[in-house]
Amino acid sequence: MTDQTNRNGAKRETETPARRDEQDHAIHPDLTTLEVHRGKREGDKYVRVMRSDHIRRVAPGILRASAAVSRPSGKIGRLYTRLKVLLVGKPLPSEAEKDERLNKIRALAVFSSDAISSSAYATEEILLVMVLAGAVGLAYAIPIALAIAFLLAVVSFSYRQTVHAYPHGGGSYTVSRENLGTQAGLVAASALLIDYILTVAVSISAGTAALTSAAQELYPYRVEISVAFIILITLINLRGIRESGTIFALPTYLFIFSLASIIVLGTLRIILNGTSTPSTPPLHVEGIEPVTLFMLLHAFAAGSVAMSGTEAIANGVPAFKAPETKNAATTLTWMSTILGFFFVGVTFLAHQFNIVPTETETVISQVGRTVLGTGALYAIFQGATMLILVLAANTSFSGFPRLAYVLARDGFMPHQLTFRGDRLAFTNGIVVLGAVAAVLVIIFGGSTHALIPLYAVGVFLSFTLSQAGMVRHWWKTREPGWQRSMVINGAGAVLTGIILLVVGGVKFQLGAWIVFILIPILVIGFNGIYQHYDRAAEQLALPAAPSAAISPPRQIVIVPVGDLNRAALRALAFARAITPEPLAVRIVYEPHEVTTFRREWDAHGTSTSLVLLESPFRSFTEPLLAYIDALHRQDPEAFITIVLPEVIPAHWWEHALHNQTALRLKAALLFRKNTVTVNVPYHLDR
Amino acid sequence: MNFSNILVPVKGSPCDQAAVRLACQIAKQGKAKVLAIHVIEIQRNLPLNAEDDAQIQQGEAVLEHTEQIAHAAKGVVETELLQARVAGAALIDEATERNVDLIVMGVPYRKPLNEFVLGATTQYLLKNAACPVWFCREAMPDAKQDSRKK
Numbered sequence: 001m002t003d004q005t006n007r008n009g010a011k012r013e014t015e016t017p018a019r020r021d022e023q024d025h026a027i028h029p030d031l032t033t034l035e036v037h038r039g040k041r042e043g044d045k046y047v048r049v050m051r052s053d054h055i056r057r058v059a060p061g062i063l064r065a066s067a068a069v070s071r072p073s074g075k076i077g078r079l080y081t082r083l084k085v086l087l088v089g090k091p092l093p094s095e096a097e098k099d100e101r102l103n104k105i106r107a108l109a110v111f112s113s114d115a116i117s118s119s120a121y122a123t124e125e126i127l128l129v130m131v132l133a134g135a136v137g138l139a140y141a142i143p144i145a146l147a148i149a150f151l152l153a154v155v156s157f158s159y160r161q162t163v164h165a166y167p168h169g170g171g172s173y174t175v176s177r178e179n180l181g182t183q184a185g186l187v188a189a190s191a192l193l194i195d196y197i198l199t200v201a202v203s204i205s206a207g208t209a210a211l212t213s214a215a216q217e218l219y220p221y222r223v224e225i226s227v228a229f230i231i232l233i234t235l236i237n238l239r240g241i242r243e244s245g246t247i248f249a250l251p252t253y254l255f256i257f258s259l260a261s262i263i264v265l266g267t268l269r270i271i272l273n274g275t276s277t278p279s280t281p282p283l284h285v286e287g288i289e290p291v292t293l294f295m296l297l298h299a300f301a302a303g304s305v306a307m308s309g310t311e312a313i314a315n316g317v318p319a320f321k322a323p324e325t326k327n328a329a330t331t332l333t334w335m336s337t338i339l340g341f342f343f344v345g346v347t348f349l350a351h352q353f354n355i356v357p358t359e360t361e362t363v364i365s366q367v368g369r370t371v372l373g374t375g376a377l378y379a380i381f382q383g384a385t386m387l388i389l390v391l392a393a394n395t396s397f398s399g400f401p402r403l404a405y406v407l408a409r410d411g412f413m414p415h416q417l418t419f420r421g422d423r424l425a426f427t428n429g430i431v432v433l434g435a436v437a438a439v440l441v442i443i444f445g446g447s448t449h450a451l452i453p454l455y456a457v458g459v460f461l462s463f464t465l466s467q468a469g470m471v472r473h474w475w476k477t478r479e480p481g482w483q484r485s486m487v488i489n490g491a492g493a494v495l496t497g498i499i500l501l502v503v504g505g506v507k508f509q510l511g512a513w514i515v516f517i518l519i520p521i522l523v524i525g526f527n528g529i530y531q532h533y534d535r536a537a538e539q540l541a542l543p544a545a546p547s548a549a550i551s552p553p554r555q556i557v558i559v560p561v562g563d564l565n566r567a568a569l570r571a572l573a574f575a576r577a578i579t580p581e582p583l584a585v586r587i588v589y590e591p592h593e594v595t596t597f598r599r600e601w602d603a604h605g606t607s608t609s610l611v612l613l614e615s616p617f618r619s620f621t622e623p624l625l626a627y628i629d630a631l632h633r634q635d636p637e638a639f640i641t642i643v644l645p646e647v648i649p650a651h652w653w654e655h656a657l658h659n660q661t662a663l664r665l666k667a668a669l670l671f672r673k674n675t676v677t678v679n680v681p682y683h684l685d686r
Numbered sequence: 687m688n689f690s691n692i693l694v695p696v697k698g699s700p701c702d703q704a705a706v707r708l709a710c711q712i713a714k715q716g717k718a719k720v721l722a723i724h725v726i727e728i729q730r731n732l733p734l735n736a737e738d739d740a741q742i743q744q745g746e747a748v749l750e751h752t753e754q755i756a757h758a759a760k761g762v763v764e765t766e767l768l769q770a771r772v773a774g775a776a777l778i779d780e781a782t783e784r785n786v787d788l789i790v791m792g793v794p795y796r797k798p799l800n801e802f803v804l805g806a807t808t809q810y811l812l813k814n815a816a817c818p819v820w821f822c823r824e825a826m827p828d829a830k831q832d833s834r835k836k
Contacts (some may be wrong), residue, residue, distance in 0.1 A: 032742070034735045034769070039779035046725075046776035047735050047769035049742060056746050060739055 030057050089239045089422070101321040104331045106245030109252040111316060112335040114199060114309030114395030116256065117388040119342035122148075122306035123350055124363040129299035131356055133291045138356065140296060145347035148303045149340040151499075154492040155307060155463055156336035158470050159314040160329045161485060165473060167325045171314035172466035173403060177410075179472035180465060183523065188465040189407055190522035191458035192311065194515060196396040196403070198455045199308070200437035204229045205446055207390030222446035227438050229390065234434035237397040240425050241319055248394050251387035256338060258381045259364075263345035266371040270352050301502040306343050308459040309392070310336070311466070312399040315406075319398070393437075401429025411533040412526040457507065457515045460500035467493035553674075554638040556631055557582040559608070560624060560665065561645070564600050567682035571645035572608050574680045578641060584610045585627065589618050620661055621668050632674075639674050646679040650686050688716035693786040694763075695777050695807065696722050698748035701792035703755050704822040709790045710761025718788075720763045722752045723780060725773035725807075734769060742767065774810025781817065789819040795826050 031052040038045055051057070054068045072078050102110060126144050130137035159171070166174045172192060177185025208226045212219040236244045289295065313332045320327040346367055349355075355366045364385060372378040401417075405426050408417035421427030444451065467489050474486040504512055557579045561568045575582035584606075588594055594612050601610050615623045632640055644665065647658045662679070669675050694709045696702045709720045724745045728734055749765040756763035770776030781789060789811060796803055804812070811819050 034737070036735060037779065037783070039775055040782065041775075044775050044779060045734055045770075046779060048780075049726075049745070049767035049769060051746075051767060056750065057742065058746075059743060 030060065031055055031063065032057050084422075087235050087238075089243065100240050100242045101324075102241060102245050102319055103321050104327050104334070106242065106249060107313070107316075107320055107327070107331045108334055109249035110241060110245045110319075110398050111312045111331065111395055112309070112338070113248065113252050113388060113391040114203075114312065114393075115307070115335055115339050116252070116342065117203070117392040118306040118308060119259065119339060119346060120364050120385050120389060121362065122303050122343055123347045124357050125302035125305055126299045126347065127350065127355075127357045127363060129295060129302050130291075132289045133295060134288070137289075137291050137295070138351065140291065140299070141347050142344075142351055144296065144299050144303055145344050147300060148306060149344050151304065151492070151495050152307055152310070152336055152340050152343075154488055155310055155467070155496065156332055158467050158489050158492055159311060160332055161470055161473075161489075162314045162466065163317055163328045163332065164325050165470075166314075167317050168406075171311045171403070172462040172469075173315075173406060175469035175473065176462075176465040179469035179476070184465055184469070186412065186523045186526050187519055188462040189403060189412070190519045190526070191461040191515070192315075192403055193400065193522065194518055195308065195455065195458035195462075196400040197433060197436050197440065198451050198458075199396045200230065200233075200393040200433060201440040201444070202451050202455060203389055203392040204233075204437070205441060205444075207386060208446060211386075223442055226441045226446050230393075230434050230438045230441065233393055233397060234430055237394070237430045238421065238425055238427060241398060244394065244397070248391055251384060251391055254380070255384040255388040258377075258384050259342055259346075260338075262368055262371045262381065263342065263349065266349045266353075266367065267345070269371065270349075297498070297502045298506055301499045301506065303343075304460070304499050304503070305456050306339065307463070308456055309395050309399075310339075311459075311462060312395050315399050316402050319402070397430060397433060400433040401426035404429040404432070407526065411530045413529060415533075451511075454507075454511050454515050457500070457504055457512045458519075460496050460503055461519075463496040464493055464500050467496055554635060555579050555641055556635065556638050557641045557643060558628065558631070559584045559643045559645070560662075561586045561610075562661065564597070564604060564606075565645075567645040567647050567680075569604070569606070570682055571643050571680040572606065574678070575641075575643040576608070578643070582608055582643070583631075584608050585624065586610065586612050587620050587623060588612050588614045621664050624665065625668055628669075628672075628675075637674075639676060640672075641676045641678060642669060643678045643680055646681045648681045648683045650684050689713075689718045689788040690716070691784055691786045692718050692720045692788045692790060693777070693781050693784070694720060694722045694752075694790050694792075695773070695811075696724050696748055696752050696792075698724070698744070698751070699792065699794060701794045701822065701824040702748075702752065703792070704824065705790045705792035706752055706755045706761075706763065707759045708820075708822055710756050710759040710763070712788070712790070713761060720756065720761060721766060721784060721786070722749060722756075722763050723766045723768060723777060724748045724752075725768045725770055725776050727773050728769050728771060730771065734771065736769075772806075772810070774807045774814065777807070777811060778814050778816075781815065787817045789815055789817060791819065791821055793821045793823045795824050 033050045035048045035050050036045060037048055054066045055063050056066065058064050072081055123141070123145070126141050127138060130140055130144075133140075162171060162175050166178070168174075173185050173189040175185075176188040204226050205222075207229060208222050211225065212222050218225060236247055313328050313335065317324050317328045320331070346364060349367045349371070350363050353367065353370050355363055355370070357363050358366075361369075365382060368378055368381045368385075372381060404413055404417040407413040408415055416428050417426065417432070419426070419428050440451065470489040471486050471493060474482040474489065479485075504516070508516075555578060557575045559568075559571050559575045559582055561572075561584050572582065572584060584601075586597055588597065591614070594614070597612065598610070611627075613623055613627055628640055628642070632638070642665070644662045646662060649655060649658055666677050669677050689712060692709045692713055694702075694705050696706070706720075706722065712718065713720045726738070726741045726745055728736060728738075732738075745767045749767060752765060753763055766780065768776045768780060777789075780786075791808065791811065793804065793808055796805075808821070
């Protein structure tokens with residue numbers, strides 16, 4: 001060993017050239033090497049621990065990449081990153097997952113906007129059916145509302161049990177799969193996925209319709225506005241569930257507070273002053289049909305749309321802060337109580353104030369106007385109602401990606417849907433939902449009335465399956481109080497099943513048939529994906545007992561050569577590093593090239609075997625592929641490695657001028673069995 | 687005063703923080719580079735290049751924490767991990783090799799025998815550093831806490 005003194009007087013210990021060469025080329029997988037330095041004074045020595053800038057060693061063989069790794073070095077990359085941070089936020093490390101979880105206040109805003117927003121139109125749905133029987137029919141609104149509230153309580157109770165029994169989320173899908181079988185689970189999942197997509201398309205279009213009603217000059221741009229709303233909600237959700245919860249909490253709580261105030265004030269007014277008349281004089285309500293059992297069932301089914309979105313909390317239990325199940329169950333109770341109170345309260349007030357649905361004004365607006373008058377408070381309430389209707393879409397953005405994640409985790413959807421992005425949100429699921437909903441909005445020209453009949457069928461299908469699943473669950477587990485729980489869930493299953501039949505029957509011709517076709521298609525698709533993953537896993541699985549190490553395959557290395565240049569020589573040198581006897585192949589288009597190229601080849605002292613392949617019809621890829629096939633037939637078990645010289649130009653805009661033949665060849669070889677393509681780059685400086 | 691290369695020795699003690707923040711502040715004024723060094727002192731019965739994973743890991747953690755302090759102070763710090771018999775000597779040699787023109791070091795307030803004392807590394811730097819050495823001594827514990835301890 002020798003010493004080398006640097007310009008500052010410190011001496012560096014160096015190795016002999018041979019040893020240094022050996023050490024210089026040694027690979028240190030831990031990226032940590034020790035470099036001995038000699039100090040100024042005799043005997044002073046110290047060691048510099050050479051480390052990577054952005055990858056740190058945590059323990060032997062375990063490294064950790066810092067956030068700096070993701071920072072791009074190029075201008076375009078930096079600009080893209082800045083834009084991404086602006087839109088989506090700074091990336092969060094995996095350890096931050098616990099901080100990203102929701103407390104009950106935020107969770108109520110995220111998971112309940114769909115369900116709570118239903119109170120804005122559910123009463124109207126009942127009245128629209130019962131008004132056909134005139135004043136006699138309208139009198140049935142309160143009993144129907146109470147019956148739906150009872151059903152809501154039953155369904156919520158069932159989902160509370162689901163939350164405790166299945167704390168990893170999944171809701172109806174998990175319950176149905178565990179208790180009724182995989183196919184029942186997939187039917188529930190398909191129904192819910194369809195419903196989540198429809199919720200986004202319908203609620204965003206409804207919000208846009210409210211906006212274009214107020215500002216009619218925007219009507220021609222309704223599709224663009226709807227798509228912009230979808231993009232906005234998608235981006236907010238990509239920022240992570242905690243942040244979207246914070247952003248959407250304000251409008252949700254504004255609606256909750258204002259509607260609760262209206263119900264309390266309205267009820268107090270009735271108690272103190274007796275029934276007051278509505279601001280607009282009531283229409284003369286004359287029945288055109290008698291009250292029939294079908295009409296009652298129809299009204300019951302129509303009002304039950306209030307229950308859509310109830311399952312979202314059971315799907316998203318892992319999104320809650322610990323203790324997850326307790327917090328999810330409490331939030332579910334809050335949500336059901338609020339929804340039940342709003343629904344019964346609005347129906348009660350509508351009945352007391354003799355309100356009937358009109359074409360020009362919604363029932364909830366009439367209730368609000370009767371209680372608050374037409375001042376600023378009424379305007380705020382109307383604004384909050386519009387916002388909550390738009391935000392109903394947000395529940396889907398939390399429900400769909402989670403359900404897709406659970407399905408992907410179980411192998412029924414592409415594994416990419418389990419991916420969590422920079423902000424720990426299920427990025428791919430969120431983007432897929434946004435994209436499909438946007439496509440629906442564009443296809444239907446921003447008017448999604450045609451989609452409404454499709455809506456709610458999926459919800460009741462999943463409710464019914466979930467309730468039936470819980471009945472089976474109690475029967476299997478026989479936990480304390482199982483008989484009572486089983487009766488409640490059984491009643492829920494029968495009731496939701498009846499509503500499913502009624503909703504399906506009433507809406508079938510209006511378009512609900514599409515759902516009954518889509519669900520089997522989705523189930524077949526899920527099964528196909530599962531079978532693929534299953535087959536792949538079976539073929540990739542390691543044997544139970546550790547097998548002997550796989551011996552390296554024999555290799556046939558081919559270097560297609562165009563012009564004989566530095567790039568080609570580098571590729572040939574690389575090929576010789578893989579095998580001592582690579583084979584260079586040159587496609588020859590003109591007979592005279594045979595001698596000229598051979599002469600050139602020999603002149604450069606290239607010892608690699610050369611095959612000149614004449615192609616009289618001037619094609620490149622086909623003769624080469626045929627030659628590769630012929631070679632491979634001589635040793636079918638061998639691996640064919642195609643080493644391609646690749647010229648990398650100095651500027652990105654020059655890329656199109658190079659490597660086109662290599663690209664074509666790579667594309668042709670992409671799915672060829674036992675074939676590897678290797679690019680050997682040669683970078684041009686200018 | 688303008689400096690171009692500032693060295694901050696870090697041990698992982700709370701008094702490092704003020705030194706790192708001060709170095710970042712000075713660096714911003716003169717566009718200087720800040721180099722934080724943690725030295726692992728190797729016992730005499732072991733070879734100097736002995737790899738003690740626990741100590742290297744601890745050193746990495748100290749340097750990572752230093753980077754976080756610098757980041758919070760809106761500064762950038764380069765970090766270095768050394769192994770030596772005597773930390774002070776390695777710091778002086780590294781300072782010479784890297785053309786350091788200021789050393790900023792955090793010093794704890796210690797009174798083991800009722801007398802304020804400086805540690806061995808601090809004293810070594812005071813005696814041997816060719817460049818200026820600035821110390822950030824942590825605040826004296828208040829009288830009440832002192833009397834309770836007594």
